[in-house]
Amino acid sequence: MPRNTLTADQIVRAAVELLDQDGLDGLNMRSLGSRLGAAATAIYWHIKTKDELVRLAADAVWGEVRLPDLAAVDWRTAATAMATSLHEVLGRHPWLSQAFGSHLMYGPAMARHDDHSLAVYEQAGFAPDDADRAAATVLLYVLGHALGPAADVSLTRRLTRAGDDAEQRMAEAVARSAEIAKRFPRLRERIDTAAATDYTAAPDGAFEFGLRAILDGLAARLAATEGGDRRHMIIK
Amino acid sequence: MPRNTLTADQIVRAAVELLDQDGLDGLNMRSLGSRLGAAATAIYWHIKTKDELVRLAADAVWGEVRLPDLAAVDWRTAATAMATSLHEVLGRHPWLSQAFGSHLMYGPAMARHDDHSLAVYEQAGFAPDDADRAAATVLLYVLGHALGPAADVSLTRRLTRAGDDAEQRMAEAVARSAEIAKRFPRLRERIDTAAATDYTAAPDGAFEFGLRAILDGLAARLAATEGGDRRHMIIK
DNA sequence: ACACCTCTTGCACTTAGTTCAAGCATGCCG
DNA sequence: CGGCATGCTTGAACTAAGTGCAAGAGGTGT
Known part of the structure; x- marks a missing residue:
């Protein structure tokens, strides 16, 4: 595995932070990506859709x-x-x-x-x-x-x-x-x-x-x- | 005033119907427009933003x-x-x-x-x-x-x-x-x-x-x- | 060195909210 | 009756945002 790789966990945590700041409709893949120092679309390797991301974040919480x-x-x-x-x-x-x-x-x-x-x-x-x-x-x-x-x-x-x-x-x-x-x-x-x-x-x-x-x-x-x-x- | 003109009331009623069918995120201006037999952007003459439309629809309900x-x-x-x-x-x-x-x-x-x-x-x-x-x-x-x-x-x-x-x-x-x-x-x-x-x-x-x-x-x-x-x- | 697997990226397509300049209709004024 | 102001509509266009895709890059085992 490459050195600096995203993990689903990391993504979900960052998503929770963004959600806390801006609410449900403030979460978007591009700003989530940049917060992770990655392209927005890199997220899709780990998580199927935004809906799933929200569900994961919700369950984390x-x-x-x-x-x-x-x-x-x-x-x-x-x-x-x-x-x-x-x-x-x-x-x-x-x-x-x-x-x-x-x-x-x-x-x-x-x-x-x-x-x-x-x-x-x-x-x-x-x-x-x-x-x-x-x-x-x-x-x-x-x-x-x-x-x-x-x-x-x-x-x-x-x-x-x-x-x-x-x-x-x-x-x-x-x-x-x-x-x-x-x-x-x-x-x-x-x-x-x-x-x-x-x-x-x-x-x-x-x-x-x-x-x-x-x-x-x-x-x-x-x-x-x-x-x-x-x-x-x-x-x- | 021209004969076949939209009214805010009419728009709100149509919006409620669309909302009932598709939920809050199913409402969009283009389909609302076509349901009214008008261009999507005609709505903006009567109602400032989609947010306001939702508020009006909610209060109607x-x-x-x-x-x-x-x-x-x-x-x-x-x-x-x-x-x-x-x-x-x-x-x-x-x-x-x-x-x-x-x-x-x-x-x-x-x-x-x-x-x-x-x-x-x-x-x-x-x-x-x-x-x-x-x-x-x-x-x-x-x-x-x-x-x-x-x-x-x-x-x-x-x-x-x-x-x-x-x-x-x-x-x-x-x-x-x-x-x-x-x-x-x-x-x-x-x-x-x-x-x-x-x-x-x-x-x-x-x-x-x-x-x-x-x-x-x-x-x-x-x-x-x-x-x-x-x-x-x-x-x- | 090579092939392979695992991610990552940029580009592009799509949906959707909204703006804008131009067009059309209606009624009023001269 | 013609022209014009006003009120409404339209289509094109800009932007934001979700997501698919093909190409690439880094690391690993042979």
Whole structure:
């Protein structure tokens, strides 16, 4: 093998960096190539298409999600840990939620995550069918929560590039935010909160609120099923 | 004004049809033009960019969501109705969840939806801050739920087009599904369920399960707040 | 040294968003 | 009624980006 050869791993890592910077639609083979010090088309020796690259990058990033030791903690702690970890990962890689909506990747890391998640809710006492649904509910909520920040990255990039004078474009981006803020104060505030949060540091209040509510609801359903058929009974 | 002139409305309607067929990345100005019996570039007289077109189309579709009469029903019924209606709309227009993750549209219809949604949770008795979070929780869950079907449309289109022989491509798409099914049975099943469901007809079990759980959780939080500080207390 | 395998490269083709200058239609003004 | 301004349409053309291809280059085993 020649000395300085690309590897699929290297390519995927570089792709993740580009995706983090510019969002899903900011990734392109030519700039990826130049970041690797290679021609764009060299990539195609290692990876069939851009779609596959995105799937590989997505799975690499799924692998960053921490999987709690199910023997050591109760199901609710485990569920919270998984959801929170995924939320953090999505904060670092907002494009992942976009990719889920256009590439549906099923790499090994995601499969492992899925298995683990299912195990959590089975351990909690859900019937297999309901465990699956419970897992999906939490997963899809967390993914949905990341859509806002993802859009922010994408939009900012589209507004920023193109014009030679990046400054003017940036000014436009700011203006856009301002105008939106005036017309839809609440909505804008919500998205700003999500976008501006440093996910690795302070927790996101809105995210936690929703997650707790969902887990409360699942717990209630569980209790109802175990205790007979008292659905929807919740302490006044 | 000349007789046979395009209107922005007409363009947006045609765009929605194309988006429904081919997903967010299936929309292109040339085919949109030919569907309108006009040159692709004629569109630019009425609409500044493709991004704006997507935002207009998205808002047009938000407008299809039914807003219940808040005076007539209790908050939970209203919340369920709104979420279910949005879910149906997303079933008809799966690209909307993708667009939310890359275009963040704030049209009047969405603003109206947002206001209405907030009113529901305020009426329920949430403090303004929590009402906002509750609304966001439900909204983002519903959006997340639509990501799977959206990806299905996008992927199928990318696999289908390109080759002149659409049949062979279609065969590949089927093969892809088969392989996925073998490797990740549960996940595949989940997505198939979501994708294959006729949203206008039978309700989607997984979706309802999650929605009920979330509303249960919100109700519990509400009860706890009203009744003092008995958080997380749920009937055994 | 030679052949061979493994990558890498530049060129070129294609799709798609968008710009521009020119054209055509309609209605208004003189 | 003729001409002109205005409003919309068009086709050509530029650019970005995904990707196929044939030629080349570096390293290895014979």
